[in-house]
Each structure stands twice: as C-alpha cells, then as structure tokens.
Amino acid sequence: DTGVSQNPRHKITKRGQNVTFRCDPISEHNRLYWYRQTLGQGPEFLTYFQNEAQLEKSRLLSDRFSAERPKGSFSTLEIQRTEQGDSAMYLCASSLSSVRVRAFFGQGTRLTVV
Amino acid sequence: ELKVEQNPLFLSMQEGKNYTIYCNYSTTSDRLYWYRQDPGKSLESLFVLLSNGAVKQEGRLMASLDTKARLSTLHITAAVHDLSATYFCAVDMSGRDDKIIFGKGTRLHILP
Numbered sequence: 317d318t319g320v321s322q323n324p325r326h327k328i329t330k331r332g333q334n335v336t337f338r339c340d341p342i343s344e345h346n347r348l349y350w351y352r353q354t355l356g357q358g359p360e361f362l363t364y365f366q367n368e369a370q371l372e373k374s375r376l377l378s379d380r381f382s383a384e385r386p387k388g389s390f391s392t393l394e395i396q397r398t399e400q401g402d403s404a405m406y407l408c409a410s411s412l413s414s415v416r417v418r419a420f421f422g423q424g425t426r427l428t429v430v
Numbered sequence: 431e432l433k434v435e436q437n438p439l440f441l442s443m444q445e446g447k448n449y450t451i452y453c454n455y456s457t458t459s460d461r462l463y464w465y466r467q468d469p470g471k472s473l474e475s476l477f478v479l480l481s482n483g484a485v486k487q488e489g490r491l492m493a494s495l496d497t498k499a500r501l502s503t504l505h506i507t508a509a510v511h512d513l514s515a516t517y518f519c520a521v522d523m524s525g526r527d528d529k530i531i532f533g534k535g536t537r538l539h540i541l542p
Contacts, residue, residue: 349530358518358532359473372529407472409530418463419522419530421473 320422322408328428329398336394337425341410348391349419350383351407352376359407365391366413398429432457434521436533444541446508451536453502453519461522462502463530464493466515473518477504509540 321340329335341348346367351359362381363373367388377383380398385391395402405426411419433456443449453462461480465473477486479495479502486493490513492505502519520532 351532356537358534359520361529361531364529374529409473418475418478420475421465423472 320408320410320420322406322422322425324425325423326426326428328430331400331429332397334394334396335398335427336392337406337408337427338390338392339408339410339422340390341408342420343389345410345412345420346388347411347413347419348385349409349411350391350393351409353405353407353424354403362393395427398427400429403427403429432459432521432531434519434531434533436517436519436536438536439534440537440539442539442541443506443509445510448508449506451504451506451517451519451538453504453533455500455502455519455521455531457500459497459500459521462495463520463522464502464504465518465520465532467518467535468515476517506538511540511542514538514540 323338327335349364350362352362353359361374362377363383365385368385380396383393405424407421407424409419409421435454437452463478464476466476467473477493482497484495490507495502516535516537518532518535520530522530
C-alpha cells in the first residue's frame with residue numbers, strides 16, 4: 317500500500333491520559349500536514365512539516381499538543397493530558413512541494429476521550 | 431487570514447437534477463482543491479485547479495476556478511444517488527503560507 321497510513325485507526329482514552337498518533341506519508345512526499353476534524357465540520361489545520369522542519373502551527377495547537385517528524389519521513393502527534401474537547405478525527409496528509417501535486421489524506425485516527 | 435466559505439452547506443436534491451456548489455475564498459491563492467468525504471471515511475481528492483479559468487471534469491462532476499472573483503464552483507450534472515457525500519473545497523497558498531484551508535463542506539443528499 318503506497319498511500320498515507322495512520323495508526324491507530326481508533327483510540328479511546330481517559331481524560332488526562334497522553335496519546336500519540338503516527339502518520340506514514342507517501343514515501344517521496346516532503347510535505348506532511350496534520351488536521352483535526354469534528355463531526356459536521358471541515359478539517360481544521362493544525363500544523364505542517366516540510367521534510368523534518370515544522371513550518372507552522374495553528375493557534376488551535378495548544379501547549380498540550382506536539383508534533384514531530386524527526387527524519388523527514390513519518391510523523392507523530394502527541395496530545396498530553398487529554399480533554400473531552402480533544403475528541404475528533406485526526407487526519408494526516410502528505411504532498412510534494414510542487415504546484416501540480418495534490419495532498420493525499422490518510423484514513424485518520426478517531427480519538428474519543430471519556 | 432484566509433477564509434474559505436462554501437454554500438450551500440446542505441443540499442438535498444432529486445436524482446437527475448443539476449446543481450452547483452460554490453466556494454468563495456478571501457485572498458489570492460495558487461491552488462484550489464475539491465475533496466469528497468463519505469461518512470466515517472477520509473477525504474478523497476477530486477480535482478486540483480491551478481489557474482484562472484481552469485475547468486476539470488470527471489463523470490458527472492465539473493469544477494471551475496475564477497481567481498479574479500476568488501470563486502470556484504462544483505457542478506453536478508444529472509445527479510445519481512452514489513454522489514451523496516460531503517464535498518469540501520480547500521485553498522492552498524503555497525509559496526507564501528503553505529497550509530491548506532478547508533471550507534466547512536457541503537453535505538449533499540441525492541434522493542432516488
């Protein structure tokens with residue numbers, strides 16, 4: 317499978333616990349994006365990387381959120397001290413920094429904080 | 431800050447009818463995308479529009495871009511039930527501010 321892969325697909329956690337999600341982009345893609353989507357809404361931008369550099373973080377990304385892409389390949393998104401408001405689908409996308417290439421999305425990780 | 435607005439947000443239509451979804455955005459952009467999302471699924475890329483006047487068609491869907499008006503349209507011709515989904519437009523300011531910003535989506539329900 318050469319698409320964007322996200323793990324786990326589903327995560328249920330208790331409030332206050334830490335969670336970490338992983339995204340494996342399409343192998344030649346140098347850009348990697350994280351989005352959050354809640355029910356009935358469009359994806360909201362969280363952060364993105366060009367290679368290993370994190371170039372922008374949304375104001376939505378509080379201090380409890382951290383993302384890394386240590387070798388410019390896979391990325392992790394960690395949420396510390398989860399809150400019920402963190403419950404959402406977390407989507408990862410990747411693309412080439414080229415005008416003619418679209419971003420491809422993974423299947424997402426659905427987080428439920430109870 | 432870039433804003434992307436879609437309308438309508440909900441659309442219920444009969445099979446066989448034509449309709450258009452509109453996407454307005456607030457600032458100059460290099461690229462505009464249309465995505466489809468089925469319930470509980472991720473986003474499927476439909477079209478990439480790269481220049482003023484660009485038109486792309488696939489099956490019963492046709493997308494166009496007017497960069498001067500900052501407007502894109504997604505036209506549905508002779509709708510069929512299988513097209514029921516949520517459609518998102520997204521704008522990419524690559525080169526200045528590389529994030530891709532999505533609209534809220536248009537939930538399309540096609541009645542048999």
